[in-house]
Amino acid sequence: MNWLTQPATPEPKTDPAELSLDNPVPPPSDDMEPSLRPIRKQDFGYEQARHLLWRAGLGGSEQQIRLLVSWGPEKSVEYLLNPDKVEYPWPKDDAFDKNIMHPPTAEEREMYRKAQRAQDEDTLAEVRAERQRREQEDRRQMRDVQKWWLKRLIETPRPLEEKMTLFWHGLFATNYRTIENSYHMFQQNQLFRKHSLGSYAELLRGIIRDPAMLAYLNNNQSKKDKPNENLAREIMELFSLGVGNYTERDIKEGARALTGYTFEDDGFVFEKKNHDTGVKTILSNTGPLDGDGFVKAILAQSACPKYITRRLYSYFVADVPPDERGGDKELPSAQRKVLQQLAYAFGESRYQVKPLLRKLFLSEHFYEARFMNDQIKSPVMLAVGAVRSLNAPVRDLTIVSDALDLMGQNIFYPPSVKGWDGGRSWINTSTLFVRQNTLAFFLSGKKPQGYDSSADTQKYDVTKLLDNADGESLIAKGDVPGVADAMLRLTLGWTPKAGRDALLEFVKSNGGKLDERVLMGMLLVVTAMPEYQLC
């Protein structure tokens, strides 16, 4: 059985020559920006390895951090960048039912028409009830898909693959609520995973054939004589170029190029009779362009590598405006140059994501002090990262996924086609309590109010938290200040004095001994610190 959409028309092969930019990003005038030099092995210590695991991965445990330190930067980055080399026996069988939301058959349609004509209220009511039953069943399956992905995020030994899958989900945001087809959402998720670290150009071609996206942005309703502009507009505005880099005319012409791109059941189909074969001019490319011609015209714009690079940079390093015109003046000139040079390299590599990220994750720039421990964790990073980095048990995934919703990142339900705003918008007084309380649940097993009152009985052995690879235990030594510092370093990446003082005072007021209860208390306090929301 197929996990991925089988396009009815073969996916076009990328001809590298086709991809040369019409208006290439000018090669940076000066020499390489110094901060893009690779970080030296001797500069890659605990803090840097931890930073890499959180930013380019999904958080790291004490043991993983130490392992990466011993590997050094190059081997560590290569490990993250090459998920296909990491063995990961994930069940290959398709566990989800693709038939729940199948469109009505010809007979069903006929029956409905008859009932309508005869004003047969009973039959009509039955049809409606059946539709509601299916919708209900599909929402149930959607919850299963959510939990499936969450489990994968928590367990995967290929964290960057999932992190990039989440990036694409945020960029090509599609909301289940609108399309009401859990299987399509699942398929789209697999599409993102397939191209997670591959070619953005290929993914963009895939997305104009993706049933979930085609339904979400109404391209399945786009007809030759009445093109729907939604998909063409959002592709240029949000998925590739950014505002100001195209005209309303490009949208109109782009919409014509995309007519006939639709789907049947679970696969893409190109409806020839609904496709406008006429000549269009999109971003100064003229011809009888189809969807691929539209994508090609976009990929030839210098705005495209710039826009995607900036989105990636915001995701991995620090928030920057999506466009040079949007406040670049505020950025230090070195950072502006980094952005330019990365965008140039991205365009040169024909939109290959891997070399771009390699350059970034190996650069001194990535490890600059001002970026360390100052990114607000997304709800997914908070929850998944906590379980992974603290070796906490995987608790009831329904509760975890509800918590994500309460924290503002219900996966598969982004608030709009713009995706999640991220950054500071994650945090307000209400979500801060949810974040702190979610951690308390992970650690203690005490369920949040509203769930059955029984505690999750999976035990969390906090005494192993700081063990190094040799099984050497700081905790067994009973070194209270040492344990406090190590715990802060693991959870926050540094050791604020206020945290250290509070922990020492807490241990003292509890008898001074590092027993399991006290250690758990220390960890509860640390994970409720405002700094814990950052990575």
Added chain:
Amino acid sequence: MTTPHPFTRREFLRSGLVLASAAASVPSFINSSALAMNRAAGGLSSVPGVPEDHVLVVIQLSGGNDGLNTVIPYGMDDYYKARPNIGIAAKDALKLSGADGVGLHPQLAPLHDLYDNGELAVIQGVGYPNPNRSHFKSMDIWQTADIGATGDGWLGRYFDAECCGFGKGESGTPDGAPKPEAAGPPGIAVGRSAPLAMEGRKIKPVAFESAELFKWSGADIHKTLREPYESLNNRIQGEGPAARKGSNSEFLLRTALDAQVSSDLIRKAVAKKPQTAFPGSDIGRQLGMVASMIRAGLKTRVYYVTHGSFDTHSAQGGAQGRHGQLLNQFAAALKAFYTDLKAQGNDGRVMTMSFSEFGRRVAQNKSQGTDHGTAAPMFIAGPMVKKGVIGEHPSLRDLDEGDLKYKLDFRSVYAGVLEGWLKADSKTILEGTFKPVQVLAKKA
């Protein structure tokens, strides 16, 4: 023990005097929010004509409330033909003065009292084009005020546009982040999660089932955890990255402090028993909490409560029975709410609006219930409302596949509330032009 900062939160709360002396040395965000809070404590009760003082309470009737058995069209024979078993007899319907042929369900007697006092508007036949009969979808449509059911919530867009309800142009922070919430967040929803309606781009609502949940749960695990937690979440001065102005660390420290203040404020407010006895129903409890928060002087502009189980597919009853019980809980709670607000002197500041995601089909089904339908009435309560029945009752003959055709777009009602009561620009917020329904008796 860590040395407490000389100006801790508790001291701000105690008196304005401390504030005055502290003013020179504390960061401005603390200073201004604490001042605002102090004003609030001084009693905002009734300052007529000041838009900042207007409060909107939204009551969501979840599950699809049967509009035809809420406002009874007893003057129409077709009503009784379509509903031989569950129809409400003309003699039982509570007549609405000034309106012919329609009356309230007998269990809505407390609401009828409000009507007679001139404190209730009944808006008939509210809906939208191409009605969606999925609970899920239709609720999203009502909450986003968008027929495609996409985008932010309509109240969220109001918060965004009006800068937290703290007055236009006050959101001052360079990144457009909301102001500290020390005087209460702009929107509070009672419930496990906030409704989509209140989700804005910038402004996110606060939601809690009970005020006790609006706090750190870790302290319940062991009492000795409270002290280190509070000391670490009440820091004014950060170290490391937080010492750098404009850093995310600094922002987190500030929000943590705000959360503690908000949590204290709200829990203290709700802990105070209302002056009026509220019914023991869940909606009674929720409105009791809202009354307490209003009384405590929170600057919150919109409260949101939910009353559920209106999905009466079977055995819904007539004048008595399950649907009637739900209506009675709603009406009794709303009446107690206004009685309490009157005692506080705050009734003139608070408008309440109720809605449901859809009404139900005209004809009863075979299980003595009703299935998902379309248009239904809304209620708007408060001494400021234009008393009476607004709009026309939909025809029971001219149906769309057995469903009522709506007479008034719900977004016109929203526009009326936004323009009339919240003094906001409905075109921006609703992202379209809808003729505002006049909901106020006179200019407020």
